[in-house]
Amino acid sequence: MSPDEWPQGMENEADSVADHEWAHQTRLYRGQHRKVWIPMVGIVLGSAVFLRLDWSPSDAANQLGMAWLLVCALALGASTRSRLSWLVAGTALPASLVLWHLAIIWLGWSLPYHMEPAGIAGPLSLSLLMVPGLLMARLGSWLAHRFRPG
Secondary structure (H helix, E strand, C coil): CCHHHHHHHHHHHHHHCCHHHHHHHHHHHHHHHHCCHHHHHHHHHHHHHHHHHHCCCCHHHHHHHHHHHHHHHHHHHHHCCCCCCHHHHHHHHHHHHHHHHHHHHHHCCCCCCCCCCCCCHHHHHHHHHHHHHHHHHHHHHHHHHHHCCC
16 A cells, blocks of 8 residues: 555545444543643642742651652652653652752742752752652552553
8 A cells, every 4th residue: 555545545444443442442542641630730739748848947847848759759650651751750849849949049038947058059969859759759650550450
């Protein structure tokens, strides 16, 4: 079949398949695209809570923030569909914290606690939080793909 005959071939194939099969496949396709929004909403909400916990000068809030990072990375890793999207899930929350601290420095605002090291090195050192975030996101992705039906 030449490329010029492909449109006619597709029309012939479409005519030979029952309509309910096409509708079924279309519903499956739409359902997969709807599930893309779940990790995106999770990243936004998880980052908002994470940044709010970081704003507190309390050590207990910092520990709770670390626990929140681990749980969110695990859940976001489990909610991903593709094999490599856990990379985004594991780096999103730590990256939001780094960018937030860089914005605070750039705008000249002050944190409710003393940042050590001072200056830009402080936010950049927070990028080390990507290591546990990536580990938990990978674990969540592995668990989800291991135990997901189909």
